[in-house]
Amino acid sequence: MNSRHANQNKTEKGRAKQVDAAVQAIMAARRIVLAGHVNPDGDTLGCILALAHALTGMGKEVTVLSSDGVPDIYDWLPGAGLIRNGSPRRDFDLAVVCDAGNLDRVGASIRPIMESAPCLIDIDHHVADGVFGSIRILDSSAAATAEIVWKLILALQKATGSVLATRDVAECLMTGLITDTGSFRFLNVTPRTFALAARLERLGAVPAPIVDLVFENRTYGGVKLLGRALDSLQMTADGKVAWAHVTVQDFTDVSAVDAETEGIVNHVRAIKGVQVGILFREVPDKQVRVSLRARNGADVNRIANVFGGGGHVLAAGCSVEPPLKDVERAVVAETVRQLNESR
Amino acid sequence: MNSRHANQNKTEKGRAKQVDAAVQAIMAARRIVLAGHVNPDGDTLGCILALAHALTGMGKEVTVLSSDGVPDIYDWLPGAGLIRNGSPRRDFDLAVVCDAGNLDRVGASIRPIMESAPCLIDIDHHVADGVFGSIRILDSSAAATAEIVWKLILALQKATGSVLATRDVAECLMTGLITDTGSFRFLNVTPRTFALAARLERLGAVPAPIVDLVFENRTYGGVKLLGRALDSLQMTADGKVAWAHVTVQDFTDVSAVDAETEGIVNHVRAIKGVQVGILFREVPDKQVRVSLRARNGADVNRIANVFGGGGHVLAAGCSVEPPLKDVERAVVAETVRQLNESR
Numbered sequence: 001m002n003s004r005h006a007n008q009n010k011t012e013k014g015r016a017k018q019v020d021a022a023v024q025a026i027m028a029a030r031r032i033v034l035a036g037h038v039n040p041d042g043d044t045l046g047c048i049l050a051l052a053h054a055l056t057g058m059g060k061e062v063t064v065l066s067s068d069g070v071p072d073i074y075d076w077l078p079g080a081g082l083i084r085n086g087s088p089r090r091d092f093d094l095a096v097v098c099d100a101g102n103l104d105r106v107g108a109s110i111r112p113i114m115e116s117a118p119c120l121i122d123i124d125h126h127v128a129d130g131v132f133g134s135i136r137i138l139d140s141s142a143a144a145t146a147e148i149v150w151k152l153i154l155a156l157q158k159a160t161g162s163v164l165a166t167r168d169v170a171e172c173l174m175t176g177l178i179t180d181t182g183s184f185r186f187l188n189v190t191p192r193t194f195a196l197a198a199r200l201e202r203l204g205a206v207p208a209p210i211v212d213l214v215f216e217n218r219t220y221g222g223v224k225l226l227g228r229a230l231d232s233l234q235m236t237a238d239g240k241v242a243w244a245h246v247t248v249q250d251f252t253d254v255s256a257v258d259a260e261t262e263g264i265v266n267h268v269r270a271i272k273g274v275q276v277g278i279l280f281r282e283v284p285d286k287q288v289r290v291s292l293r294a295r296n297g298a299d300v301n302r303i304a305n306v307f308g309g310g311g312h313v314l315a316a317g318c319s320v321e322p323p324l325k326d327v328e329r330a331v332v333a334e335t336v337r338q339l340n341e342s343r
Numbered sequence: 344m345n346s347r348h349a350n351q352n353k354t355e356k357g358r359a360k361q362v363d364a365a366v367q368a369i370m371a372a373r374r375i376v377l378a379g380h381v382n383p384d385g386d387t388l389g390c391i392l393a394l395a396h397a398l399t400g401m402g403k404e405v406t407v408l409s410s411d412g413v414p415d416i417y418d419w420l421p422g423a424g425l426i427r428n429g430s431p432r433r434d435f436d437l438a439v440v441c442d443a444g445n446l447d448r449v450g451a452s453i454r455p456i457m458e459s460a461p462c463l464i465d466i467d468h469h470v471a472d473g474v475f476g477s478i479r480i481l482d483s484s485a486a487a488t489a490e491i492v493w494k495l496i497l498a499l500q501k502a503t504g505s506v507l508a509t510r511d512v513a514e515c516l517m518t519g520l521i522t523d524t525g526s527f528r529f530l531n532v533t534p535r536t537f538a539l540a541a542r543l544e545r546l547g548a549v550p551a552p553i554v555d556l557v558f559e560n561r562t563y564g565g566v567k568l569l570g571r572a573l574d575s576l577q578m579t580a581d582g583k584v585a586w587a588h589v590t591v592q593d594f595t596d597v598s599a600v601d602a603e604t605e606g607i608v609n610h611v612r613a614i615k616g617v618q619v620g621i622l623f624r625e626v627p628d629k630q631v632r633v634s635l636r637a638r639n640g641a642d643v644n645r646i647a648n649v650f651g652g653g654g655h656v657l658a659a660g661c662s663v664e665p666p667l668k669d670v671e672r673a674v675v676a677e678t679v680r681q682l683n684e685s686r
């Protein structure tokens with residue numbers, strides 16, 4: 001990270017300056033392109049769609065991109081139909097990336113589109129290596145990027161004098177809060193998270209139906225896949241690390257796809273005494289995908305870093321060359337090593 | 344319900360009067376007895392303990408009663424050690440019951456203790472038949488009784504000029520919010536619920552460890568059992584009925600006990616389009632236990648009734664003579680029959 005920017009973003013005041021710069025850039029732009037990260041979740045989609053609603057409300061011409069489109073469980077998000085997985089255009093005045101961690105994670109075909117714009121804004125609560133853009137609104141204390149986008153939308157509302165914080169915006173951002181906090185269950189939840197949830201619900205974003213759509217609307221194959229994964233559960237002798245896997249065979253047997261593995265790792269972490277829960281996914285012709293979740297002081301970002309991945313302290317991921325068995329052995333061993341080291 | 348009281352409680356203003364009356368009664372009392380309901384949950388325990396902390400802070404002599412004591416998952420609540428399951432004393436100046444629904448639900452041995460006090464306060468978000476007491480602070484719009492107790496504690500703080508809303512109080516009330524809303528997932532969550540959560544977290548009540556203690560403390564065997572059960576998942580052709588089972592062999596293989604099946608049926612019901620989810624448990628030398636969960640208008644109480652069981656519309660159960668396969672066939676067939684009939 002560029003140290004000047006890093007310092008600017010370490011304080012509330014520094015962040016406020018970046019928000020001001022973003023407001024100026026948005027006011028000056030006509031054609032704006034927004035993008036989230038590959039394998040999108042409710043926070044990245046909620047953020048780009050909330051911004052799309054606000055910017056459209058300001059009369060901007062908005063293009064919304066997601067390399068992997070919109071998974072079924074998020075297809076009800078207000079504005080989901082606007083999302084495209086690419087664009088031939090290279091005439092954008094401004095590009096905004098939400099929740100990506102680094103610019104590669106917008107996807108190989110979308111990265112050049114974002115880089116083609118004269119100004120690029122990075123909005124994120126992931127603040128490890130790989131921040132980017134000429135304007136960076138970063139806040140690792142935010143439970144979800146939705147919290148940061150909310151501040152930007154409020155600032156835009158103030159600058160324009162128009163009502164931009166609509167019910168659609170609220171539903172998109174509530175979805176970001178709910179998915180990134182496991183419905184207010186994770187350690188990243190702050191009083192600010194709850195206060196924002198209160199404001200969003202006052203705007204009409206009722207959490208229960210969103211929770212139902214995101215967490216209680218699994219497919220038949222997805223639930224069977226959860227069963228397969230948890231049946232493969234293993235744990236270290238001291239009970240601090242637990243892991244499970246989903247194999248290519250499992251995906252085939254139950255007719256499920258990779259997106260349906262979301263949330264499985266939380267079950268692995270929910271075992272009494274477990275500090276790190278890991279899910280390994282064997283995807284055909286690709287690297288093994290590893291999702292790590294921590295609690296009780298463990299830092300899974302550091303573990304993911306060792307394998308070229310990243311994320312944050314409580315949730316991180318990486319992709320490692322197969323075979324699955326070797327990946328499991330290596331990642332579990334590194335996890336045990338780091339937990340022992342940090343005692 | 345006494346209609347005068349009912350009317351008084353229908354408005355914010357009416358409730359404020361009842362809170363004032365409760366403050367006066369508490370200020371005037373020296374010996375106060377508090378009680379929750381039988382088979383206690385996090386809301387009833389959180390409320391009586393939060394009040395116990397506040398009243399002790401006011402110099403009152405406090406007795407805290409729970410007919411069924413304190414379940415293991417709540418034994419870490421600040422002040423849990425104060426709770427007794429009875430008292431020989433009958434010299435209390437004031438009795439306060441939280442979250443009970445009706446006075447019988449404090450338990451047969453505790454009811455006379457509460458009735459022996461010259462003044463009885465009923466604090467509850469259950470406002471059906473059976474409200475009681477000379478002072479009634481009732482609010483069916485509160486997600487948890489904790490929301491109502493918070494208002495009373497704030498009023499006591501104002502009246503006494505002492506700091507009563509401590510971290511202990513906040514942790515007790517946060518536990519009430521979390522348990523009664525399924526960690527902010529249910530339809531009862533209002534902006535006020537979130538706003539209170541923000542205030543409680545500012546006082547030091549971090550939700551994640553509480554969620555961990557209440558919801559995320561499954562055993563290794565319990566999670567593996569969930570895996571086994573979901574791997575057995577089946578569904579009718581129209582996708583409206585889904586079911587899974589746990590066999591004697593499963594219990595043995597993963598070293599789990601019947602209590603660890605709790606919650607499995609909710610996963611079965613969480614499948615998109617499913618109206619009735621069923622879990623069958625094969626318990627050694629006993630009848631097959633059947634748990635039914637409904638949504639989208641199905642009534643599982645009627646289904647359970649056919650097999651000599653019962654419950655309510657959304658959750659019911661029955662026990663049926665083995666073998667498992669026959670029980671599955673019969674209960675699924677009856678479920679399909681009733682769903683078709685009610686169309």
